Amino acid sequence: MSSRNSFDGTATWPPPALDPAGPFAGPVNTLSWVLFAMAGSVLLIVLIALALALFGPRRWRAKLGGQKLVWIGGFAFPVVVLTALLIYGLGLTSHLTQEPQPGEMRIRVTGEMWWWRVAYLDDQGRERFQDANEVHIPVGETVVIELDSADVIHSFWVPRLSGKVDMIPGRRNILRLQADQPGAYGGQCAEYCGGPHALMGLVVVAHDPAAFQTWMQKQSQPALTTTSLAPGADVFRRAGCGACHTVAGTEFNGLAGPDLSHVGSRRTLGAGILPNNQGTMAGWISDSQTIKPGNRMPAYPVLTGEELRDVSAWLESLK
Template structure:
């Protein structure tokens, strides 16, 4: 038993750190705070009632005869067994409904983002106030900190569920319907998100990161994302040629002939922190590994493996994609 204790203690700090940034019990957003308040009220209320009932049961079974006779009176049974539960549950229900309704109210959102659930990744579209498309990205959501953002949730395949535990509650993405989720991050930070509804073989690997940025940094990021891909340098032309030959049917790179829509938009893929819906950290080695054998990394995803590429070709494509900042 003794050797086991240091291992547990060594694992505790990372777990605690993860919980503080990716847990509904450590809210970092407005709606997540309300949800946490509802949860604590219900937990404490249930614990109080449980303890009270346990004490009464103990007194009824083992208490003095006078107390047991008192607890057996019909009036007390009706009051404690009917009136009290009805009153308490009604009060808790009213509180929960009022708190939940307040989450639907608030100021007009400063930004609207469309998020579509794919198999098994997230398509993210940023639009201007009139609804025009600004740019598209994947599995990487950036919002300004301190302002309300509305996320429009859709799906073209199966039901998914969008959840960033530290910022808001979960909301389903239902085919043929647009659901609206409001998110307000109090301060800059990186928040883990995931699909909370089983949607197929790689459901557990359908994740994303939501970055809340200070206003100036968010404006810079938006401006950079709106630009088309930079012209490939001479050293990257081979990779660009191979990409246009083998990948343009499914992927878009704005500023080139690649205009496929089946897969993620890769215009600025080199600037994204992860690949494959947060399965891999984004670097040249990971890019090459994903291109050569995505079915080994994330079996069942809709990208075919490109095992026919030579090592030189694979490195050239990975270098080209890594340069799309």
């Protein structure tokens, strides 16, 4: 995968870890530089001590081998330094994982092998609609991300917007993020979860508030398709795709795979590894296992070229 995300002009790959774009990423960036500085200082002290022990005067070598200095340098110094860093780090980042407050926007992200189920919640925590592999947020507003896992341990990490928090089966963790400017911010599963873990990416898209409200209203309604693309829906039905996928406003209500109600409006396919267009959609349906080995969608080599064109055109129309 290239260093520049070819299907989004603002997101980079891999996501830059030391380029904060919001108030919740800033403290993590500060803590990182403090840790780098402390690690450099400790390394310098150790190198100086090593040089004195090997090449210094005899009296210095005797002191460095003394019991008192061993206790100070080998026990007291690490305890003091690491304790100070722990207290400083917890104080600096504690607000990132506070429980949701009344009025805060909430989005539930569930890690699955190897994609992201995204549910937008109302003020009472009830699900409004689902999306997949993209998180859309308004600029300048704090968003509470509720993190779940449906299978193994994953980890949600969008380095320009916040810290990294694990997604643990049976437990719900909290992470806050906020973007100061509109744009697309790359993210990644940061905990090895088997198989195509390295291909489990996501994008957080930050909109101006008015554009975000328009997007929310559109996503809350079933997508409209033209009658000329109806053959694709028939292929979708005959291939049994509705057993795993939901398309709002239709008979398809599967829950095992990503919700496809508005799949045509997404930027990527396969959890961030392909640009979303009719050609890549057809290729993914035909043989997703070659593109992303080990993912849980079976290949469909039985579909003819015409059937692939029909079903991919229909899915692309779901915007």
